[in-house]
Amino acid sequence: MTVQIRKTYRDLNPEMLCAEIRGLVQKQGVIASEAKLQTYPLPSGATQSRVIMVFHTEDQKECGSAHIIGSPKGETKLILDLDENLLAQEKISTIQEELDFILSSYEVKW
16 A cells, blocks of 8 residues: 655755655665756746655665656646555654654645
8 A cells, every 4th residue: 555645845855855855764764866857948938847756665665756846837736656565654644754854844734
């Protein structure tokens, strides 16, 4: 089963978010693949960015991913998927708690 964490941030650079997530998962013994950054032009002339990272356990089993979308309006959206069958619940909880602590001031509360 997969735990999905969805967040929306304001005024947070998608590359910084990517770096924070990489650091948080690596602290829990999870290997983060090289981030794939894609940039798309918009009709307005602005650009939109997309970052994808895949996570693996030490024995190379895929255990999750992060999808980050940055909009020109200053919003950055995150979907973080973590596999409960391959990651201990306490590791998942720690990642979520640290993500909330570090980035809560940027989070858009609905």
